[in-house]
Amino acid sequence: MSVTPQDIRNALLARSEIALIDLREEADFARAHPLFAAQIPLRRLEAEARWRLPRADALVVVYDNGEGLVEPALAQLAALGFTNAHALQGGLGGWRDAGFELFEDVNSYSKAFGELVEHNRHTPSLPAPDVQALIDEKADIAVLDARRFDEYATMSIPGGVSTPGAELVLRARAVAPDPDTTIIVNCAGRTRSIIGAQSLINAGLPNKVFALRNGTIGWTLAGQGLDTGQQRRAPEPEGDFADEARAKARAVSYRAGVRHIGWAELQHLRGQTDRTLYQYDVRLPEVFGAGHLPGFRNAQGGQLVQETDHFAPVRGARIVLADDLGPRADMTASWLAQLGWEVLVLDWPGSVALETGPDGAPPPRGSEGRYKRPYEGTDNAAAAMQAYLDWEYGLVEQLRRDGTHGFYVI
Template identity: 65%
Template structure:
C-alpha cells in the first residue's frame, strides 16, 4: 500500500497540550532530535532522545504505532522540521512540531531536567523519599567487609558494568534477577544483603524490591554506589566475573508468589495468550513486548515478536524501551518472577503494563540476539555535527571527583523537580521499609 502524501506544512502542538496529554495518560511521544550531549543538558521529563542521524535506524522499534501522536523539537538548531519530515516519510501520520521548541517549553513554565534516563532516576528518588529505603554509607560497608561480617554484596547493574568496576566481594545480580536469586545467594536469613549500582537508582530499586518481596534478611542499598565508594577513598575491583547461580524449585515458587502478589497490588495485569492476542489486535494503542530475562536466555529461545529488555535495565531506561508515554507494555519470562516483579515497578511508574502467565515452554521458539526493526532505507549522515556521547559521571573508572559529587547533588534534588513538573503520574506502592540491624 503506498504511503499517504506528506503534508506541505507540519502542524504545531503547544507545550500546554503536551502536558495535558501526559497528565491525562494519553499516548504521546515527545522526541528530542538533538544529539545525546545537548539533550542531557536540558530536556522535559518525558522527552526521549532520538537524534536526526538515527531516525531510520531506530524509529520503527521505538515508535511502533504509525498513528501515535508525536511531538518533535530541537533548541533552535534547525533539526526539528527535517526530522519531522523524515518521520512522515517513514509513514508516521500524527507528526507535530513542539511550538517554540525547547525554549517554548521553558518559557511556558515547563520544568527542564538534566542527564539521561531521568524518569527512572527521579522515580528511584521518590521511592526512597516515600518508603525510607534502607541504605548505608561506604564507610560502614567497608568496615563490615574488613571485619569478615556475614554479608553478600549484590551488584544490580548489567554484567559488563560490574565487570568494569565493582565493590569488593560483589556478585553480579542484575536488577530483575534479585528477587528470584536472593534466597540462593543468602540462604541464612541473618545474612546482610547490600545492593549496589554505580550511583543510586538501581541500588535503591533493587534493595526496595527485596524489601517489597518480603525477604527476611536485613537489606540495604549501598548509599551512592560505586561513586560513594570512590569518594570515600576506597578501591574498586576490576575484571570480576562472579555471577548468580541456579535456584531451587522451592525458592522459585516463593519468589513467584511474592512477585505476582506485588504486581497485582501495583495495578499490573496478568495476561494469558488470548489476552496478549487481544492487546496486539488493538490498533488504537501502542504496544511494547519485552522479554525481561537475561540476554543469554533470550538468545537461547524467546517468544515471537518480543524484544530483549532485561528487567532491571527496563526499569532504569523506560525512556529508551518505551518512547511513547501512555503506551501499553507486555513482559515475558519463563519463571513467573522476573516479568511480574518488573511489572510491579512499571505500574508504579505510570505505565499500563501486563505480565504473561502460563506460557508453554515450546512457545519460546525464536532464537538469536534481539535485532530491532529498522526502516528499509539507507542510513543518512547526521543532520548536525557529531557531538560526543554524554559522559556519564557514574560510568567508567576515570571520572573527576567533582563531577561525581555534582551528579549526586543533582540526583538528591529530583523529588523537588518532580513536584514542580507535575506531569509524572508516579504512584509508590505502600510497602514499609525495614531498618538494617
C-alpha cells in the first residue's frame, strides 16, 4: 500500500500520529524535503528506527527521490516489527508534483518557528558591530551563548558564557544579578538566539534582553574575531534567584497551555499503547548521567526545541519532560506546545529510585553523507553563510504557503 501526499497533509492537519521518514543521506535531505519529514538514512534504519519510532504500529511513511531505497526500507521495518509502514506514492517527486512545499536545510520546522516568533513578537536584537562596540567600551553586558557547550568551546563571542537554551531562565540572573546589566543571547545563526532571548522576555526578567542578530555568522560576516576554546559556564542560581526562576518558568508554561502531571499519572500515559510517548529529561548530559528517572532519555532543552524532528519524528505524539529543578522543563515545554505538540511536564518525584549512565541511544552517525552546516566550525565561506541567512529570512512566508504547521506564539 502507498500513501498519497494528500493523505500526509490530511494527517498533519488532523494532528494524527504520523512519521514521514526520508531515507536519503542528510546532505540530500537538506536540499529538499517536506516540512515535517525526519531523516533516517537506509544504512542507519536498523540502528535508529526502534529508538526514534518507539511504537511499532504507528503510521510510518518512507520515501526517497528515486534511488531505490524504499523497498529495502519497508523490508527492514517489517523485520523490526513495524506493522504500519508504507511508501509515499511518487516519493519526493510525487510531493513536488502535488504542489506542496519543499524545505531546505536541517531542523527546518524549528528554524521556521524561530523566524515566526521573531516576526510575531518583534524579539529585540542587536547587530554584531553594536555588540562589539559595547564590549570595547566595557559596557555592563552579559553575553549568554545558548548553544551546546561543545559548540561554544569551538567558537564563541568574546566574553560569552555558555548557557545552553533551557538553562537560560534558570541561570541568567546568576550571571547578571544586577537588573541594569544588559543580556545578549547568541547562537551560531538565528533560531536559538531568538528563542533564548524571547524565553528571558517571556519569563519577565528585569534586565534588558537582546538576541545577537544572526549569531556568530553575523559576527564573522562583520569581520569580527571569535574566541576559541573557552570554558566559561553559567552557574546555577541559589536562594531567591532559583525560586524566582521556578515561579517565572511555571507561569510561562501555563500561558502556553502545558499540563503538569505526577508519577502515577505518567504510568497511566505509559499504559496507553495506542499513543506514541516520548519521555525526555532536559537537563545537561552530565547531570542526566549522574542520575535520571527510569524510562527517560536525555535531550538538553535548547536542543530539543532546535532539533525536534530528530528527537521526536512521530508528529502528533505526546511528549513528557522532566527536570529536577523545574524551569528547564517548563520553558522547553512552553516552546514545544507552541510548536504544536501535546506536551506535559512531570513534577519530579522524590521517592523514585534514579538510574545512572547514558540512556541507550544509538551510537552517533559518522561523517558519511553529512550535510555541512554553514554555521558550524571556523572555516565557512562568507557566501554560504549569507545564503543561509537569506534562506532563514524567507521561512515565515514559506510556512504560510505550506499551511500545515499549526504553530502559535504566546
